[in-house]
Amino acid sequence: MxxxxxxxxxxxxxxxxxxxxxxxxxxxxxxxxxxxxxxxxxxxxxxxxxxxxxxxxxxxxxxxxxxxxxxxxxxxxxxxxxxxxxxxxxxxxxxxxxxxxxxPAGAAQPVPIDPDAPLEPSGAPLADLLVGETPSCRNHTDYRSANGEFVCGTWDSTPYHRRAMRYPHYELMHLLDGAVTFTDETGRTATFRAGDVFLVEQGAECAWLSTVHVKKVYAIYRPA
Incomplete structure (x- = not known):
């Protein structure tokens, strides 16, 4: 595999x-x-x-x-x-x-993602994975399935460096602002910038490094 x-x-x-x-x-x-x-x-x-x-x-x-x-x-x-x-x-x-x-679905009609929606404070990455300061993160959820496993919305964060972690979920990201560098367990590295659209696969082990403010639209499948 x-x-x-x-x-x-x-x-x-x-x-x-x-x-x-x-x-x-x-x-x-x-x-x-x-x-x-x-x-x-x-x-x-x-x-x-x-x-x-x-x-x-x-x-x-x-x-x-x-x-x-x-x-x-x-x-x-x-x-x-x-x-x-x-x-x-x-x-x-x-x-x-x-x-x-x-x-089951979480809505009875199509739901546009609003990248300009007001954002509310949200949780930060786990402290034991962080290198340096804890970032300030915010989120707005536009859509959530009835079982809570599929979630779509907008998120932003101040810069941070997170050590590699195993992703238990799929996450599709569309960067609206900033840039982020991913490094996987083989050492493969790529930097994504505003306008890029990319996927982190379920089971991937990746590190995150952002040195500027980042904002993204996301779609996440996280099994319960």
Whole structure:
């Protein structure tokens, strides 16, 4: 089995083929489970009688209309499980999706992610993993599944350095501000900057280093 790590999703999306189906796309290989990561170049539009899962959708280019709600790049939206939707994609619309089928939906209609929502203080990384000062972190949750396992929203933090930890969850991140450097257990390192979209895979062992303020939109699957 390959080492679990971080994945540059913009690079994955750049290779995606065209799809006329919002539920289709080029799937990023992952172990069997409730999470599916995919990318697609959408063409046209259509109707879905009921979403088969909770689905976080980030528009990387173009624009997506869902039930009259326009999601232009680089915004994102959650399409809850069981909800019927009508969608239409502008020409050259490129999306990345994170689908989660672990539990009941937490809303009865699509939920746009608001990156400008007011943030409230939230927990910091564990003290025994930190190198240096404890950061000040804030969060706003736009969507939470009924079982609490799939959560999407916005988070920010002052700079910090965290030693490598094993991720018990999947986390898709879209950096809005700042930069962060990840290093996995093999020593592989990459720095992601504002505008980048990437995934930390469940089971990855990664360190985090940010020397400036960081703000991100996130989609997390964390099993209960």
């Amino acid at each position: 390959s080492v679990r790590s971080f994945v540059d999703l913009r690079a994955v999306a750049a290779r995606a083929g065209e799809s006329a189906d919002l539920l289709a796309g080029d799937i990023l290989p992952q172990p069997a489970g409730p999470v599916t990561i995919a990318a697609a170049r959408l063409a046209g539009g259509g109707q879905i009688a009921a979403m088969p899962d909770d689905r976080f959708v980030i528009v990387l280019s173009g624009g997506l209309s869902v039930d009259g709600e326009t999601v232009a790049a680089p915004r994102s939206i959650v399409l809850p499980a069981g909800v019927p939707i009508t969608w239409n994609a502008a020409p050259d619309t490129l999306i990345v999706t994170m689908a989660c089928s672990s539990g």
